[in-house]
Amino acid sequence: MPKPVILCVDDEVVVLESLKIQLKQEFGDIYFYEMAESADEALEIIEELREDNIDILVIVSDWLMPGMKGDEFLIRVHDKYPGIIKVLLTGQADSEAIKRAQHQANLHRCLYKPWNAKELIETIKSGLA
Amino acid sequence: MKKPVIVCVDDERTVLSSLQTELMDALADEYLIETAEGGEDALALFEELLEDNYEIPLIISDCMMLGMPGDELLKRIHALSPKTFKILLTGQTNTEAVVNALNHANLYRHISKPWETSDLVLTVSEAIKTYFKDQLLDEQNKALKKVNATLSQTLDNLKATQQELIQSEKMATLGQLIAGVAHEINTPLGAIQSSVENIATFLNQTLEHLPTFFKEICLEHQQDFFALLKKSIQHETFLSSKEKRQLRKTMVRQLDEHRVEDATMIADTLVEMGICDNIEAFLPLLKAPKSQTILNTAYQLASLQKSTQTIMAASERAAKVVFALKSFARYDSSGEKVPTNLIEGIETVLTLYHNQLKHGIEIIKNYAQLPPVWGYPAELNQVWTNIIHNALQAMSYKGTLKIDVTEQDNHAIINITDSGIGIPDEIKQKIFEPFFTTKPTGEGCGLGLDIVKRIIDKHNGKITVESVVGKTTLTVYIPINPNEEKRHA
Numbered sequence: 010m011p012k013p014v015i016l017c018v019d020d021e022v023v024v025l026e027s028l029k030i031q032l033k034q035e036f037g038d039i040y041f042y043e044m045a046e047s048a049d050e051a052l053e054i055i056e057e058l059r060e061d062n063i064d065i066l067v068i069v070s071d072w073l074m075p076g077m078k079g080d081e082f083l084i085r086v087h088d089k090y091p092g093i094i095k096v097l098l099t100g101q102a103d104s105e106a107i108k109r110a111q112h113q114a115n116l117h118r119c120l121y122k123p124w125n126a127k128e129l130i131e132t133i134k135s136g137l138a
Numbered sequence: 139m140k141k142p143v144i145v146c147v148d149d150e151r152t153v154l155s156s157l158q159t160e161l162m163d164a165l166a167d168e169y170l171i172e173t174a175e176g177g178e179d180a181l182a183l184f185e186e187l188l189e190d191n192y193e194i195p196l197i198i199s200d201c202m203m204l205g206m207p208g209d210e211l212l213k214r215i216h217a218l219s220p221k222t223f224k225i226l227l228t229g230q231t232n233t234e235a236v237v238n239a240l241n242h243a244n245l246y247r248h249i250s251k252p253w254e255t256s257d258l259v260l261t262v263s264e265a266i267k268t269y270f271k272d273q274l275l276d277e278q279n280k281a282l283k284k285v286n287a288t289l290s291q292t293l294d295n296l297k298a299t300q301q302e303l304i305q306s307e308k309m310a311t312l313g314q315l316i317a318g319v320a321h322e323i324n325t326p327l328g329a330i331q332s333s334v335e336n337i338a339t340f341l342n343q344t345l346e347h348l349p350t351f352f353k354e355i356c357l358e359h360q361q362d363f364f365a366l367l368k369k370s371i372q373h374e375t376f377l378s379s380k381e382k383r384q385l386r387k388t389m390v391r392q393l394d395e396h397r398v399e400d401a402t403m404i405a406d407t408l409v410e411m412g413i414c415d416n417i418e419a420f421l422p423l424l425k426a427p428k429s430q431t432i433l434n435t436a437y438q439l440a441s442l443q444k445s446t447q448t449i450m451a452a453s454e455r456a457a458k459v460v461f462a463l464k465s466f467a468r469y470d471s472s473g474e475k476v477p478t479n480l481i482e483g484i485e486t487v488l489t490l491y492h493n494q495l496k497h498g499i500e501i502i503k504n505y506a507q508l509p510p511v512w513g514y515p516a517e518l519n520q521v522w523t524n525i526i527h528n529a530l531q532a533m534s535y536k537g538t539l540k541i542d543v544t545e546q547d548n549h550a551i552i553n554i555t556d557s558g559i560g561i562p563d564e565i566k567q568k569i570f571e572p573f574f575t576t577k578p579t580g581e582g583c584g585l586g587l588d589i590v591k592r593i594i595d596k597h598n599g600k601i602t603v604e605s606v607v608g609k610t611t612l613t614v615y616i617p618i619n620p621n622e623e624k625r626h627a
Binding site for chain 2: 011012020021022023024025026027028029030031033034037038041042043044045046050054073074075076100101122123124125126
């Protein structure tokens, strides 16, 4: 039985690596963790996973990325998969973008970089509860 | 308004009264005619009149008087009221007195006794006219001086304002730069923070389990465990998330072939540890009942290694940004030109703009070998900053930025080309003018390229522009050795 997935999107590889370490440390084998370096890559992964009937529970996305920005990405995902819990993790707070994500993507939380692991884990847990 | 006063002095009453009568006949409508019978008397009268703020355009004095002679009186009057015109009435042999009055009292005329009335009136009228003309001239001069002072004050203010504007334009560019730099430093700081957290979590949660962990696994597995860890630590190649997914898929197939349970999870962990090939050696370990615990513990230790690597890389990156900032702001304390590496300056600016470049700007660099150029490094950095900033704005931060550095005829030639909207022909010549801007209010006051031009002028260089839609090139020429150039000229 394939494990449900938590997907992280950020153009900084070091951020993705930290996120993965933190998630694995906390949740271990309960979930599977996918990392994407851009919104486009993330959309590809989502389609692949859905074809294999694998559930995506949570998406943690950066906002300022080359190409598609975080809010637009989450809105796109929300149109197709409203059930996925969506979290923004951003270094630059664009209040308009956050508002859009709230209204059009049912944004669960917005975390600011640099973040701490406890905050991230609690955010995900509260989304999954 | 008080009438101006003409003072007549003579110790002979008859002379005095005929003087008075003649002048009153001609001038009484406009002037008061006062008389004094001697020098002392005249001086007292004069002081009184001055005290009462009378204009005294003229004094006519006899030369030969008892007590104070006329030339002496006029000398004293001159000290009291230099502007008053002085006329001396003389007998035949008063040459000495006339010269004395001329030299020390600025004597206007001397009239010989006996005089013709018409002559007297004409001379007096002429003197008065000149007096008022001088006075007018004086006032106009004063007014002009005042205007002049105001103008030069205004000029000073304008110069100060210009400096302030240049400064504020510099600050505006700097402000945008700093926002970028803040992000540029914040990212590695974030990476350091989360890495440190990961290490702390490991120390708090995993470390204490290690002794039990090693007691519970067999010697063979212990060896495998360390082999795994060694392989992970040796792995230094950087993998993208896509590459990792590919490797994982291949590995899942391999593991499935060998009937290893939970292949996806194991493959994921191994790839994260940087173990991507030759997994056959680890198959016995992976098939063991305790494989999950062993693998996870190895992963935790490996991520400890990864965290320290991240910290090192992030500190290096932050240090690079700080170094760029430092060289950007290098203060030319000497005020003299120093050998300057132009390419280093351009690279400094690119480092500081990294954040604004990485999202959609492709940079093509063609740098020729360039000897050091005599110049002001900080000011030249300002040149690259302003040009690159304009280029980025012209292409809305998406497109190609091409930087060519060449050397020709003892000049460094820097071409900065963007793929932006271009500059229409009709404004091409205006872009270097102060206050010319196409940007909306608040995004700059139009001094950016004016500053650039001033700095390049200071280096005896020049700047030209060529532009069509999609390709705008600013070319900067800087003489490499201006002294040598001067010698040849």
